[in-house]
Amino acid sequence: MNLEQISTFLTVYQSGSYKKAAELLYLPQPTVSHRINQLEKELGKSLLIRGKGKVRLTEEGKAFLPYARRILGTLKEGQEAVERVGEGLKGKLSIGCNNSFAAYILPDVMESFSKDYPHVSIKVYTYASSELVRLMKNQHFQLGITRYTSNDSNLTYRPVLSEKAMLFVSPEHRFAKRKSVTLEEILQEPILTYPKETQYRNMIDVTLNQFNLTYQAKLETNNLQLIKHFLKRNAGVFLSGSAYMLQEINDKELVQLEIEDNPFPLSQVFVTYRENELHSLDYLFIKHFEDRINWKPQTSAALAAFHKTGAS
Known part of the structure; x- marks a missing residue:
């Protein structure tokens, strides 16, 4: 595996075809195909699917994509760092x-x-x-x-951060002394959440629908500060990643709990x-x-x- 193969893989994916990638790289199309074939051979998996329309990623290709980007990104960062030496x-x-x-x-x-x-x-x-x-x-x-x-x-x-969904409650909430709660227990509580048109709310709803679970939202708003206000006053519970809640957790204004058999995607x-x-x-x-x-x-x-x- 080498940088030329990785760069060619990214160019084929981003351009959508081997032909366009060859034009962008100023290479014969057989050379592009050979590089992809060699990369797939070394990984032992197919990365790209050729067919009608744009080239698509296999599941293995989707898994490899962020690492390929990171490899080339790191290399370019190193090049830029060298260029910046001695410069303000x-x-x-x-x-x-x-x-x-x-x-x-x-x-x-x-x-x-x-x-x-x-x-x-x-x-x-x-x-x-x-x-x-x-x-x-x-x-x-x-x-x-x-x-x-x-x-x-x-x-x-x-990708710079990945985290699982947690449950956030007030220190006065009946769950606050526990380490984890079940999804069924959560859905019996007043739910504070984002509006339906938001992608995060859609992720929650799609996941729950897969288990035929429903809930009644007590508060819907795209203002996180308002959600935190009512959380601290023990007016409901909130599903979120930890990154947005660190200050309140550190100040002990809110408590975060694990969700047992957590079904939500990262x-x-x-x-x-x-x-x-x-x-x-x-x-x-x-x-x-x-x-x-x-x-x-x-x-x-x-x-x-x-x-x-x-x-x-």
């Missing part, structure tokens, strides 16, 4: 994310980044996750931070960008963001668990 970093950076991320996770990342690179100015735009993808396509900002991906071949999604955070337009400053922020968000004990443990299960 200056520039402008524009970032798009949702309101909750901007309120509860991004401030810590931006504060530490600004201390290390005081001459870099940052603009932050907040939109719904679905709108972020559209604006990224239109080059409204350089980097997007989102919990969801799209099938747009022009955008690259780099909640992920991605940095999205346009591969061909990524510059040294973008790479630097992504790396800083990745290191910072995984530095916290709760989030780093979740990420480590994800990689462990994903590798098995």
Whole structure:
């Protein structure tokens, strides 16, 4: 396995065909096919499916994709780091994310980044996750931070965090002294949740529908601060990843509990960008963001668990 094979694999996937990849790489199409064949031979699995329309990933290809991106991304980061030696970093950076991320996770990342690179100015735009993808396509900002991906071949999604859904309750709640609760017990409680049009709420509803389980939402809002307000007053329970709730957990204002036989898919955070337009400053922020968000004990443990299960 070598970098040429990995780069060719990503180009075929992003362009959607071997022919377009050959044009982009200025290579004969047989050379592109040979590189993919050699990569698949070394991995012992097929990665791409050729057929009518765009080339598609096999399940093994989907598993390999984020690691291939990470390998090339790390290499480019190293190249950029060498170029930056002895230079004072200056520039402008524009970032798009949702309101909750901007309120509860991004401030810590931006504060530490600004201390290390005081001459870099940052603009932050907040939109719904679905709108972020559209604006990224239109080059409204350089980097997007989102919990969801799209099938747009022009955008690259780099996973920076993965965590399981937890239950959050007030310290006065009847579950607060326990370590875990069942899904059936949770659904008997007043549920605080996001509105139905949000993707996170849709993930919860789709999962519960698979088990023929229903619930009655007591409060629906896309304002996480409002949800936290009622949580602290023991007005209901809330399903979420830990990243948005770290401050309240550390201050003992809320309690998090494991969900027994947890059926919910892992909640992920991605940095999205346009591969061909990524510059040294973008790479630097992504790396800083990745290191910072995984530095916290709760989030780093979740990420480590994800990689462990994903590798098995």
